[in-house]
Amino acid sequence: MSSVSNTDSIGNMGSINSIGNIGNMSSVNSAGSMGNMSSSSSFGGMTPLSSLVITYRNELIRMFRRKKMLAGVITAALIPIAAVLLKGLAIGWYITVINSEDLFRTALSLFTPLLLPLFTMILTADAFMDEQSKGSLRTSILLPDVRSAHFTAKAASVFTGALCMLLALWLSSIVSGIAVPSRGEWLTSVAFGLLQCLASLLPVLIVVGFSSLAAQCFKSVGGMIVVLIGLNIILNILPLWLGGFSRLLPTAWLGFGANIGSLSANSILTAVAAAVFWSAVTFGTAMLRFERRMV
Amino acid sequence: METVMIAANVTKQYKNGRGVKNATLSLNRGEIHVLLGANGAGKSTLMKMLAGLMEPDSGEVYYVEDGGKSPDVRSRLYHGGFLVEQPEPFGYLTAFENLMQKGRYYTGGSESAEKALQLTGLKKHRNERAAAFSTGMKQRLGLAVALTGNPEFLVLDEPTNGMDIEGRADIHNLLKELKNEGVSIFLSTHLVHDAESIADRITVIHEGTMLESGLKDDLLKGIDSLESWYLKRIRENTCRSEVAV
Numbered sequence: 001m002s003s004v005s006n007t008d009s010i011g012n013m014g015s016i017n018s019i020g021n022i023g024n025m026s027s028v029n030s031a032g033s034m035g036n037m038s039s040s041s042s043f044g045g046m047t048p049l050s051s052l053v054i055t056y057r058n059e060l061i062r063m064f065r066r067k068k069m070l071a072g073v074i075t076a077a078l079i080p081i082a083a084v085l086l087k088g089l090a091i092g093w094y095i096t097v098i099n100s101e102d103l104f105r106t107a108l109s110l111f112t113p114l115l116l117p118l119f120t121m122i123l124t125a126d127a128f129m130d131e132q133s134k135g136s137l138r139t140s141i142l143l144p145d146v147r148s149a150h151f152t153a154k155a156a157s158v159f160t161g162a163l164c165m166l167l168a169l170w171l172s173s174i175v176s177g178i179a180v181p182s183r184g185e186w187l188t189s190v191a192f193g194l195l196q197c198l199a200s201l202l203p204v205l206i207v208v209g210f211s212s213l214a215a216q217c218f219k220s221v222g223g224m225i226v227v228l229i230g231l232n233i234i235l236n237i238l239p240l241w242l243g244g245f246s247r248l249l250p251t252a253w254l255g256f257g258a259n260i261g262s263l264s265a266n267s268i269l270t271a272v273a274a275a276v277f278w279s280a281v282t283f284g285t286a287m288l289r290f291e292r293r294m295v
Numbered sequence: 296m297e298t299v300m301i302a303a304n305v306t307k308q309y310k311n312g313r314g315v316k317n318a319t320l321s322l323n324r325g326e327i328h329v330l331l332g333a334n335g336a337g338k339s340t341l342m343k344m345l346a347g348l349m350e351p352d353s354g355e356v357y358y359v360e361d362g363g364k365s366p367d368v369r370s371r372l373y374h375g376g377f378l379v380e381q382p383e384p385f386g387y388l389t390a391f392e393n394l395m396q397k398g399r400y401y402t403g404g405s406e407s408a409e410k411a412l413q414l415t416g417l418k419k420h421r422n423e424r425a426a427a428f429s430t431g432m433k434q435r436l437g438l439a440v441a442l443t444g445n446p447e448f449l450v451l452d453e454p455t456n457g458m459d460i461e462g463r464a465d466i467h468n469l470l471k472e473l474k475n476e477g478v479s480i481f482l483s484t485h486l487v488h489d490a491e492s493i494a495d496r497i498t499v500i501h502e503g504t505m506l507e508s509g510l511k512d513d514l515l516k517g518i519d520s521l522e523s524w525y526l527k528r529i530r531e532n533t534c535r536s537e538v539a540v
Contacts, residue, residue, distance in 0.1 A: 043373050046400065051369070054399045061396075065387045135383030139440070142346060142379070144372040144400045295348050 043144070052153065055145045059127070059157035066126055069161055072119035076165040077172040079107045079115075084176045103178040104193055105258050111169055112200045113254040116162060117207045121228055123161050124211035125221040127154040128290075138295045151290045155212050155283065162204040166197040166257075192261070200257025202275045206250045209282030216289035250278045297324035298359050299448045299479045300345065300371070305354035307340055315340050316503045317354070322448060322481045327474050329490040330483040331525065332500035338483040339380055341500070342452040345481070346377040373400065376446035378454055382437025386426030390417050390436055393425055394443045401444040411442040414469055430457035438466065448479040455489060467493050487522040499525065501532050 043051065063069050083103050131137035141150055170193055173179035179193040180186060210228060218224040232251055239246030246252055253271045260268070300322040308314040315337040322328050332338045343349040344356055347368035357364040358371040365371070384393045394411055398404030412418045415435040420428070425436060434457050441449055454470075455463040470480055470493055484490055490497055491511070498508040506528055507514070511521075518524045 043369070043400075045402075048369075051400065058396050058399065061392070062385055062388070065385075134386070135381065136385050138348060138379060139383055139385065139437075140396075141348060142372060142377045143397055144369060144444070146369050292350075295343075 051145050052149045055149050055153040056156055059153040063157045068122050072165045073168045076169040079111050080173040080176045080178050083107050104173050108258040120162050120207045121211045123158045128215035129221050147291050151287045158208050170197045196257045199260045203253045203256050205275050206278045209279040213282045213286040216286050248274050299324050300358050302356045305351040307351050314503050318505050320498055322479050324479050325477050326495045327480045327493050328496045329494035330498050331490045336500045337503040342379050345450050346379050374447045376441030376449045378437045378441045378451045384425035384436050389422050391421045397443045407445055408443045411439040415439040431462050451482040487525050491521045501529050
C-alpha cells in the first residue's frame with residue numbers, strides 16, 4: 001500500500017531482523033533504544049521464598065473464605081461432641097462399650113480415613129478445578145509468581161486446611177472431655193492426642209498429592225471424586241493379593257494417626273517412606289502438568 | 296525509543312489449524328500499541344503468550360530489563376499488569392481484597408490498590424463482593440488488578456469488552472493518562488474506533504498472521520479513515536489466501 005510508506009510491513013517476515021521497529025539487534029543489548037533502561041531488575045527486595053510466602057498467604061485467604069472449608073472445620077469439631085452425646089445416650093453397643101480414653105481414638109478413626117480425605121479432595125478440587133471452571137485460575141496465575149510457586153501454595157494451603165480440621169477435632173475433644181482422662185496425666189494425654197492428630201497429616205500428604213494430580217487430569221469435580229473413591233476401594237481390595245507389599249499402598253495408612261500408639265518403629269518408618277514416595281510421585285507429576293496447563 | 300517487551304517470531308498452532316504464525320512485535324516505552332484484529336484472528340492467543348499463560352511452539356517473548364532480555368515470567372508479571380480475555384475475579388472476595396491479592400507483592404501495595412480503585416471508578420464498590428459485579432464492573436476490576444503495583448507496562452486484551460459507551464470513554468481517558476505518566480500499553484481490540492481513538496502504533500492481525508504494523512499517523516496518511524483502510528487490507532489478504540488455496 002503506497003500511502004503508508006513509513007509503516008513496517010510485516011506480512012512476509014521471517015525473522016525479527018526484518019522489523020524496522022526492533023532494528024538489527026542480535027541481542028537486546030545491541031539495540032540502542034534499550035541501552036538506557038532504568039534499573040528494574042529487583043522484585044521490590046523479594047526473594048523467591050518471600051514471594052512464595054505471599055502466594056501461600058493469598059491461597060489461604062481464598063480457601064478460608066470458602067464455605068466448604070468452614071463446613072470441614074465444623075464437622076471435625078462436631079464429631080467429638082456427637083461421640084459424647086451418643087455415649088451419654090448409650091446409643092449403640094459400640095459406643096457404650098468403649099471407655100472415655102478410647103473415645104478420642106474412635107472419633108479420630110471415624111474422621112481421618114473417611115471424612116478428612118473427602119474434605120481434602122473437595123478443597124483441592126476447589127483450589128484447582130473450581131478456579132479453572134470459573135476462570136479465576138487465570139487471575140491467580142497472573143499474580144507475580146511462577147507457576148510452580150502457585151501450585152506449591154495451593155497444595156500447601158489445602159494441607160493447612162486439613163491441619164485446621166484436625167486441630168478443630170482435637171480442641172473440641174478437649175472441650176468435650178474425651179481427650180482428657182478421668183485419672184492420670186492430663187498433660188501427657190492431651191499432648192498424645194495432639195501427636196495423633198499431627199500424625200494423621202502424614203496420609204493427608206498422599207491424599208493431597210493424588211487429588212492435585214487428579215485435578216490436573218479431570219474436567220469435572222464429580223468425575224475426579226468418583227474416580228478417587230473408586231481407586232480407594234480398589235486399593236483396599238488389593239491387599240488381599242499383595243500380602244506384605246500392601247503396606248506400601250497409598251491407602252494403607254489412612255488411619256495412621258489414630259493408631260500411632262500401637263505401631264512399631266518399623267511400621268512408622270514404612271508409613272513415612274510410603275508417604276514420601278507417593279507424595280513425591282504425585283506432586284511431581286501434578287506440578288509438571290500444572291506448569292504446562294493451558295489456562 | 297526504549298523497548299519494554301518483545302515477542303520475536305512467536306508461533307502457536309492449535310489442533311484446528313488456528314493460532315498465531317510467526318508474530319513479531321515490540322512494545323515501546325510510553326506508547327500505546329494496539330493490536331487490531333477481528334474475532335478469531337489470534338489476538339487472545341498472542342496476549343496469552345505475552346502474559347506467560349501459554350508457551351509458544353516456537354519463538355520467544357521477553358521483557359527488557361536493565362538493558363538485557365529477561366524471559367523470566369515472574370519478572371514480567373511483577374513489572375507488568377495483565378488483563379487477558381474476560382477477567383474473572385475471586386467472587387467471594389471484595390473488590391479491595393481482590394486487588395490486594397496482587398498488592399501484597401509490592402511495597403505500598405495497599406495504597407496502590409486504593410489508587411487503582413479510584414482510577415477505575417470502583418471506589419464506592421470497594422467493600423462489595425466481586426460475585427455481585429456486572430460484566431462491565433468485572434472488566435473494571437480486572438483493569439484495577441492490572442494497575443495494582445504501579446506497573447511499567449500493561450497488556451490488556453479487549454479492556455472495554457462488555458462496557459457501555461461512557462465506560463469505554465472512561466477507560467480510554469484513563470489509558471491516555473497512564474500513557475502520559477509513562478506507562479507503556481499494549482492492548483488488543485476488534486473495534487477500529489478504539490484503535491483510532493487511543494493508539495500511537497497499530498498492528499493488524501488477521502487469521503493468525505500479522506499484516507501491517509506502524510505508527511497510527513503514518514497509517515492514516517492519505518486515507519479516508521482507519522476503518523476503510525483496515526477493511527481494504529483485510530479483504531486484500533483474504534483474496535490472497537483464497538488464491539493460494
